[in-house]
Amino acid sequence: MAVWSVTPQWKKSVIERQEWTKDGQRFTYETGWRWGEFHVTTEDDNPPDLKAGVDIYNCDYETELYECTDGCWDECDYDECDEETREWLEEFLEENSVFDLEEHGWSCSDTEMIIDCDMDIEMIEPTGESKEEPSEDGKSKWPN
Secondary structure (H helix, E strand, O other), rough: OOEEEEEEEEOOEEEEEEEEEEEOOOOOEEEEEEEEEEEEEEEEOOOOOOOOOOEHOOOOOOEEEEEEEEEEEEEEEEEEOOOOHHHHHHHHHOOOOHHHHHOHHHHHHHHEEEEEOOOOEEHHHHHHOEEEOOOOOOOEEEOO
């Protein structure tokens, strides 16, 4: 298996969308990132086939978030919440992180990570390259 670094070619093109739910109500929290990097694994040394607008978490490849930097906007869509819940969420999120909602019974039920532009795809680990992990005595053991 080969591992590839995938990065957007344009800034402000990584969009994270989280769906939060509680008691049949749902809202979407979106964060825009100036830059991001993902590591994508393929079965061979052919690069992954990814197009602009891809949800990198749902792209038919094993994907790992390496980093996102410089969050530059956030937006909420409360269309599936009643007015009382919407008002509470707006006030709560002014002073707290979206992740603090878990303490109030909300859960993140789905996350999309969209790369909304062309991407640079660079191999960082070719097929067959193995890493050796040291054993407890400091000597090499079987490769992964």
